[in-house]
Amino acid sequence: MGEQRVPSWTLPPDEEKATYVNRMFAAIAARYDLMNRLMTGGCDRAWRRYVVEVAQLPAGGWLLDVATGTGGIGYEALRQVPDAHVVGLDFTLEMMRVGRDKHRRQGMTFVGGDAIHLPFPDNAFDVVTSGFGMRNVVDLEGALAEQRRVARPGGRVICLEIAPPPKGLWGALYRLYFFRLIPVIGGLITGRPDAYSYLPHSTERFPSPEKLKRIMQDVGLRHVRYRLLMLGTVAIHMGIK
Numbered sequence: 001m002g003e004q005r006v007p008s009w010t011l012p013p014d015e016e017k018a019t020y021v022n023r024m025f026a027a028i029a030a031r032y033d034l035m036n037r038l039m040t041g042g043c044d045r046a047w048r049r050y051v052v053e054v055a056q057l058p059a060g061g062w063l064l065d066v067a068t069g070t071g072g073i074g075y076e077a078l079r080q081v082p083d084a085h086v087v088g089l090d091f092t093l094e095m096m097r098v099g100r101d102k103h104r105r106q107g108m109t110f111v112g113g114d115a116i117h118l119p120f121p122d123n124a125f126d127v128v129t130s131g132f133g134m135r136n137v138v139d140l141e142g143a144l145a146e147q148r149r150v151a152r153p154g155g156r157v158i159c160l161e162i163a164p165p166p167k168g169l170w171g172a173l174y175r176l177y178f179f180r181l182i183p184v185i186g187g188l189i190t191g192r193p194d195a196y197s198y199l200p201h202s203t204e205r206f207p208s209p210e211k212l213k214r215i216m217q218d219v220g221l222r223h224v225r226y227r228l229l230m231l232g233t234v235a236i237h238m239g240i241k
């Protein structure tokens, strides 16, 4: 028998994607952080730490974390810059509820909203971050243009994302782990194997790090650069308004 080429799972079409993504994250919210720790062997915390280091958020500065989920980047920003003003935005209230209940006393503000239409004025933030969120939006250029709009002139826009699967032997091993093992583990931990099938498939359509750099430049960000982590499977992009 020939190799099975028909995928057992496909991404939802664009017009249904936002609803699908919203429902999926609502369903896995309670176990989202735990699953991240397991999947990455705890590295996701180091990546968020690095995002905040790159942000160079000034004392008393304003940071917006788009698609904040349970607020991992925002809380890390408050850990590094305790008097900062940190706002997290997401359209899945269940994720933010879990985030809010994690550290009630730490003063992070959670706002319900869509990454494509940020409910903030122009030039409002010193730094705008996103972590593992841009893969999920229907209009990536629109979302990045919005992040640029709400950043102040000279402010930083930072995107932490999974990069498309690499090629070669490492890529084959990575795909085995990401496409076969993760849905099984994710299903056991969260009860939603489909959420952890969506995860690897969503990385395939996401632009390569070079392409993402060009998109960030096209929306008007300057000095865009990126760094690859975890043998090229995770990328952190940074651009300046």
Ligand SMILES: C[S@@+](CC[C@H](N)C(=O)[O-])C[C@H]1O[C@@H](n2cnc3c(N)ncnc32)[C@H](O)[C@@H]1O
Pocket: 018, 021, 022, 025, 066, 067, 068, 069, 070, 071, 072, 073, 089, 090, 091, 092, 095, 113, 114, 115, 116, 130, 131, 132, 133, 136, 137, 138
């Ligand atoms: C993988 S989680 C990332 C959470 C968090 N940033 C982190 O680093 O763990 C993706 C988040 O993006 C949110 N999201 C996806 N599309 C969105 C959109 N258009 N507007 C706002 N939030 C969105 C989802 O609700 C979910 O909470």
